[in-house]
Amino acid sequence: MKFLTGYSFAFLALATLACGCSNEPGTLEVKGKVTLDSQAIPEGRIRFSPTDGGKAPAEGLINYGSYSFRVLPGKYKVEITSPKPKIDPKVKKVGPGNDEVVETIPTKYNYNTELAVEIGSGKLEHNFDLKSK
Numbered sequence: 001m002k003f004l005t006g007y008s009f010a011f012l013a014l015a016t017l018a019c020g021c022s023n024e025p026g027t028l029e030v031k032g033k034v035t036l037d038s039q040a041i042p043e044g045r046i047r048f049s050p051t052d053g054g055k056a057p058a059e060g061l062i063n064y065g066s067y068s069f070r071v072l073p074g075k076y077k078v079e080i081t082s083p084k085p086k087i088d089p090k091v092k093k094v095g096p097g098n099d100e101v102v103e104t105i106p107t108k109y110n111y112n113t114e115l116a117v118e119i120g121s122g123k124l125e126h127n128f129d130l131k132s133k
């Protein structure tokens with residue numbers, strides 16, 4: 001569990017850098033829930049990458065299925081990741097030298113994302129109910 005906590009800290013640092021100043025003029029707070037097969041994602045990262053150019057991507061942490069961060073209005077593709085440590089089947093636990101991770105979210109929601117949102121002054125809550133198959 002220490003690995004996941006450390007991983008969350010890394011996500012937080014990346015989110016802070018990617019989002020820049022969270023109080024940037026014109027940003028809006030977007031929030032929502034993320035589930036996989038109707039189960040809340042324990043922890044992960046959600047990234048909004050602009051499709052209309054000119055803006056930096058924005059991202060935030062997923063914690064117990066919830067996320068919230070600030071983003072400029074516009075159209076975005078959405079990437080969701082939730083890596084976890086790969087367990088060595090011989091020892092059945094994470095151990096020294098076994099720091100590999102596996103992605104628990106299907107690639108159609110991250111590297112080959114099919115998800116998109118439009119952020120405006122209207123709907124600022126976007127929920128994502130992902131399916132493993």
